Amino acid sequence: MGNGRIVVLGGGESGVGAAVLAKEKGFDVFLSDLGALKDSYKETLTKFSIPFEEKQHTEELILNATEIIKSPGIPEKAPLIKKIKDKGMKIISEIEFAGRYTNAKTICITGSNGKTTTTSLIYHMLKKAGLNVGLGGNIGKSFAYQVAFENYDYYVLELSSFQLDGMYDFKADIAVLLNITPDHLDRYEYKMQNYVDSKFRITQNLKENDCFIFCSDDEVTMENLEKIVLRARLLPFSQEFEVEEGAYLDGETLTVKCAGLEFEMPVDELSLKGKHNVYNSMAAAITGTVLELRNDVIRKSLSDFQGVEHRLEPVLRVRGITFINDSKATNINSTWYALESMKGRQNVIWIVGGVDKGNDYSTLASLVNEKVKAIVCLGVDNAKIHEAFKDMVPTIIDTQSAEDAVLESYKLGAEGDVVLLSPACASFDLFENYEDRGRKFKNAVRNL
Incomplete structure (x- = not known):
């Protein structure tokens, strides 16, 4: 193949798409993922005869590329990326x-x-x-x-x-x-x-x-x-x-x-x-x-326009308690907007937590003070949330699964209350991604 060698790092939606386009344009293509690939993506790569590896990065198959296409999820500080940069190789995105x-x-x-x-x-x-x-x-x-x-x-x-x-x-x-x-x-x-x-x-x-x-x-x-x-x-x-x-x-x-x-x-x-x-x-x-x-x-x-799944998405009303899925709120500002759009005083049971990306919770203080009656933490480490709101909200409890979080919120709720899943954090500690978190939340609500 005369176009050169393209190595794609990361085999999700973005990486597999880039590999297929590169193959269609006549490049010699190889895809490498440190994690496991989904079966559907493996099938696509096989269908287009694109060689790939999973659960490892074989450096001799990567460092001979003309150009590297990196998936957005791989951080710049990953050791392999540093090595590629030290060699002066070009790294671009699928876009x-x-x-x-x-x-x-x-x-x-x-x-x-x-x-x-x-x-x-x-x-x-x-x-x-x-x-x-x-x-x-x-x-x-x-x-x-x-x-x-x-x-x-x-x-x-x-x-x-x-x-x-x-x-x-x-x-x-x-x-x-x-x-x-x-x-x-x-x-x-x-x-x-x-x-x-x-x-x-x-x-x-x-x-x-x-x-x-x-x-x-x-x-x-x-x-x-x-x-x-x-x-x-x-x-x-x-x-x-x-x-x-x-x-x-x-x-x-x-x-x-x-x-x-x-x-x-x-x-x-x-x-x-x-x-x-x-x-x-x-x-x-x-x-x-x-x-x-x-x-x-x-x-x-x-x-x-119907709105987007996992973004202030109304799920169900159960015994007068409204459940809202805002799992896509993976940062403080998104959650600020969610709380700001809630009507009423002290009627929100807020489900929050996950992987904190350096959050400063103080910006939420006045909204939490005004609107939140209880906090249900959904994460592996919730110490920062407890510390931020312990003097404001009388009830703060910890849960380790969407089912638990929904059940505890339901017990805390009364007619006219809103249970808001708006985590302000990434989901990788307990879930695959924010979609997985949102779906598990919705399933748990439907199973009440």
Whole structure:
């Protein structure tokens, strides 16, 4: 094979997709994963005659690559990655690689919170408008796999900071940055600026006729916006003040102005509730306006969107107690939004805990004080949570499984209460991932 040798590290959705695309483009491909591969992924690799290994990294089969495609889950400080870098070899992400082989327009969304919701909402809108559109990145099917076999005109891509880290020449046509709050600092030497720089990579390579959509109410975004030279059209969204071009609130009306086009819609007609979701809807509305979608399509999409699994997802009401699955809240800020959107005083039984990524719980203090009557910890080590809230919440208990957490919450609840699973932590101590945690929670609620 004349194209060179590509080694893919990590055999999940992203890695397998990248391996298949590389094979289709005539590269000599090898995939290596330190963990075990899912059977379905092994079948795909076998089907395309791609050699792979699991539960080990054989260095002589890896260090002879022309280029390495690294899955976003593998940290930069992994010993093998350090070795590859010391050799001066190029490491890229699946998104960077796939971007070389498509001429589709890309709408790329990043941010500490709201990415999946906003990405899904924009995709929903473009589908409704009848556009030929794919959904990928940190959500759904691998972008690379779709580039190999589909012929979409547009892609809506959710991009995490880890994916952006491995992107160099890739360019968004429309880049959306929702917000920046401390997250994943364990992967960024506990330096906030490293994480901020990573998020701002979404703006790299933007040209004059491309658009950068961002939240002008977000302090961190605004502080850093001034430091970088952007050639793109800047389209801010704000709930605090009116903007010339972009989106803002005119009383209770969401208003978009962009290149002579205008869009308006009452906030109470948005299907997604809560202040943070108004921001997500604003970002989507600007995107639709930039793409010159009809106003009635934008309006309908914003009013009939069903939301995302594991993100403030109502599960069931049992004996007057409402159970809500917000398992996707893997950081403090997501949980802040969840608690902020809860109505009523002292009626929330909050299920929290997991792998803490350097959390500062003090930012939740006033909301917890006002809304939470009991805390049910769901994690291996809950000492930090006890320490943060012991003087505020009379009842804090520890559980080790979703079933236990649901049962204990149910016992603590009364009619009109809400049991909110919003962990503010990663899930890897007791679960495979946040989806697994959310599903086990929902099953446990259904089994009450």
